[in-house]
Amino acid sequence: MAAILNVRAVVRGYRLTPTVSAELILLLDEHVSSVHSRTRISAKPLSIKTQELRVRAICAALVELREGGFALASPWNLRRKHIEWLVQRWVSVKQSGGTIENKLTYLRALADWMNKDNLVGTLDDYVDRRENGLARSYVAEVDRSWEANGVNAHEKIAEIASTCPRTAVQLRLQAAFGLRIEESFMLQPVRAVNDIDMLLEVTRGTKGGRDRVVPIEEKYAVLEAAARLANPLTGSTVPADRTLKQWRNWYYYVLERHGITKSGLGVTSHGLRHQYLQEVYEKWAGVAAPVKQAGKRPDAERHSQAIRRVVEAAGHSRPTKANAYISTFARQERLAKPTPTIDEVRSALEAAAGNKSHAALALGISRQALYRLLDAA
Known part of the structure; x- marks a missing residue:
């Protein structure tokens, strides 16, 4: 019930x-x-x-x-x-x-x-998002993985284990299987393993109720460590003497104590999920994810397959959701270009007879970027 x-x-x-x-x-x-x-x-x-x-x-x-x-x-x-x-x-x-x-x-x-x-x-x-500063981007512009920010996940998690083994094992689950924070809290490591197909069944704490399976590959040691810390009543790694809310507060306290904040080392635990999904893309595409700015592109078929794999591993419903973790080649190329000066923007607008879309296209930037440059002038 x-x-x-x-x-x-x-x-x-x-x-x-x-x-x-x-x-x-x-x-x-x-x-x-x-x-x-x-x-x-x-x-x-x-x-x-x-x-x-x-x-x-x-x-x-x-x-x-x-x-x-x-x-x-x-x-x-x-x-x-x-x-x-x-x-x-x-x-x-x-x-x-x-x-x-x-x-x-x-x-x-x-x-x-x-x-x-x-x-x-x-x-x-009800409102114009751009004019009110409410525009949202679902394409990553910066790499939020721990690796990209100079944090060695293996070493840092080992350090955190000295303070709280449960927090450390939940971080290891996030890094190994791309779990969201809530999913790592509620995962029942003993019950979630499908030994026949070597899959981890992620069904608790998921976003939008979207169950998924993730390949275990050679990561049984992480699940065994989690199983040793499992709560005998619930099967999860949240201790029996704390509510989920109390555990969440403790979890973030431990992370802050070890510098895992944007203002500390510049990363959050969610960055482990980014790192995992970027690795999924690279495995199937044969090249690094666009956000890595490696300058190499796969062929269209391999790229599409890699995107599908990322979306499946992330537990999302739309292919475009992958962009939040791996970015796009077009966005990274645009970011790599030097920002046009305000004089260049005005010249492009004049040449385009005031048409902002045409001016942005001529400058090789988005219309939103053109608006930002004009607003800053």
């Missing part, structure tokens, strides 16, 4: 009117664990963590509306003007594009539960 969040306890922690609170609880009781996604492929219900994030985001938005002068008597009174006001508020306080998109996703789920399918749009429906 799926775990369901105690929505009453969460909702009553917010300053909502009794009527709004009661009607919201009715909606949440019925829908809080249901999936609302265009890309999720698993039939499994949402995790307790995601359920709580969803409830808190919806409650916080309703509180913000009341503080903004909108006296909603019921969640059913939610209108487009309310969503527009919320987005403008979030933009004005400099929330990131990703944060706002997540909030809109939660509100879109609420709207769908009330059969108001077109009530909540995407961020692009």
Whole structure:
């Protein structure tokens, strides 16, 4: 049976009117664990963590509306003007594009539960991302792997093991199999191994409920080390005397203590996943990933095959998601070119009769880069 969040306890922690609170609880009781996604492929219900994030985001938005002068008597009174006001508020306080998109996703789920399918749009429906500094790039421009930042993963993890063997073994799992942090916490090393096919079945803590399998190859020693530290009750490597939240806090404390932060050594544990997926690409493409700036390209067929392998290993649904880890050859070539001067930009615009797309093409840069240069002038 799926775990369901105690929505009453969460909702009553917010300053909502009794009527709004009661009607919201009715909606949440019925829908809080249901999936609302265009890309999720698993039939499994949402995790307790995601359920709580969803409830808190919806409650916080309703509180913000009341503080903004909108006296909603019921969640059913939610209108487009309310969503527009919320987005403008979030933009004005400099929330990131990703944060706002997540909030809109939660509100879109609420709207769908009330059969108001077109009530909540995407961020692009409300603001110009470029003008508000909310443009997001899904193509890596810098190499976030530990290797690229001068950190020897084997040596650093061995150092961390002296402080906390469990944290170290979770880092080893991330490095060996490209696991996300949550996946490394919740992996059950004994149960997840498929000895017949020599595959690791990643099914717990996955993003979007997308289960996947990862080749074990010669990495059984990592799984054996993890199995020795497995919690006898849950089978994961999270100790029995800590909740998942408590363990997460401890995990980040240990990493910070050893300099594994952007402000410390310039890397995070997520960089191990980047490193693993870059290695997957190189294995199948026969050349280094584009983000390595090695200057060599594979033929189109090998590149496509390598991209597919990266996406499968990462547990994503779209080929373009690979770009977040390995970048693209086009982006790296563009970054390697010297930045045009403002005089060159103006000359290109004049030659293109003011057409920014044509001017950017002539300069060999993106239109977004052209805008940035003009804004900085």
